[in-house]
Amino acid sequence: MTKIKLTYFDIQGVAEKVRLAFVLNGxxxxxxxxxxxxxxxxxxxxxxxxxxxxxxxDGEEVAQSDAMLRFAATLGAAKLMPKEPIEQLKVNEAMGLVDDIARSWMPAHSIGMSPQKFGYEEGFQNTDEGKAKVLAMRENWLKTELPKFMKLVTALIEANGDEGFLASKDAPTIADCHMVPLLRNYQRGFMDGVPTTSLDEFTTVTAYIKRFLSIPEVAKYYEK
Known part of the structure; x- marks a missing residue:
């Protein structure tokens, strides 16, 4: 039996998609x-x-969470990546959309942690001016960019029916392991300026998140 150790911070972050893939594949x-x-x-x-x-x-340590996610898809039940090339293409297309959302959101998110990357002094986010800047950037993104992306996510879900997922009509893939933790960032209330109601108007998306979280293996994992 393969022995696997996954090391990350005690948060969801970019490791959560890998954890979910392991959980779903048993x-x-x-x-x-x-x-x-x-x-x-x-x-x-x-x-x-x-x-x-x-x-x-106990071998060499491997980096890069996307590589880990694709590796996790090959293990256990190996049910998270379809075998047909065209179906794999759909999964990878959806994976790319997740990356597009994350890349677009990154400046508004990161300025609250590492403002020096954006030309501000370290600690800027803790000043009155910095706090206002962080909130303004996040509010603007939620107002202008989030709806555009949720329209695209909704289209992928609806293409697979009322009970579908991002790239499959009847079962989750690694694309869902990737997408759902990212979407939940806009519901969990842990980021300043991001209300827990941020996704409420996108009902197809919120229903999709609930559908994924209700999968028995996933529900059991989050009960811990």
């Missing part, structure tokens, strides 16, 4: 969650200076 894995205080010591020892990391059978 793959046992060691879910190591480190504190941010531990990261500075660990970072120089990591392959690319980033998390998550995955280690297989």
């Amino acid at each position: 793959v046992d894995f060691e879910d190591v969650r480190i504190k941010h205080a531990e990261w500075q010591e660990l970072k120089p020892k990591t392959k690319f200076g980033q998390l998550p990391l995955m280690q297989i059978d």
Whole structure:
């Protein structure tokens, strides 16, 4: 039996899609969650200076969460990536849309953590001016960009019927493992300026999220 250790922070973040893929495929894995205080010591020892990391059978550590997700699809029940090339293309198309959303959102998200990447001084986000800037950027994105993306997500879901997923009519794929954690970021209320009601008007999308979360394996995972 393959021994897998997945290391990330004690948050959902970019590792959640990999965790969900393991859960849905019935793959046992060691879910190591480190504190941010531990990261500075660990970072120089990591392959690319980033998390998550995955280690297989005590071998070399592997980086890049998308690579891990595609690997997870091949394990256990191996039901998260269809075998037909055309169906695989649909999954990868949906995966690309998730990446487009994340890339578009990144400036509004990151300025609240690393303003120096955008030409501001470190700690800018904690000043009155910085707090206002963060809220303004996030409010603008939610107003102008989110509806555009939710229209695209809705179209993918509706193409697969009332009970469908992003790239399949009857079962989740790794595209859903990728998409749902990202969408839930706009519902969970942990980011300043992002109300828990941000997705409420997009009823096809919210129904899709509930459908995914109600899958028995997923529901059991989140009960922990």
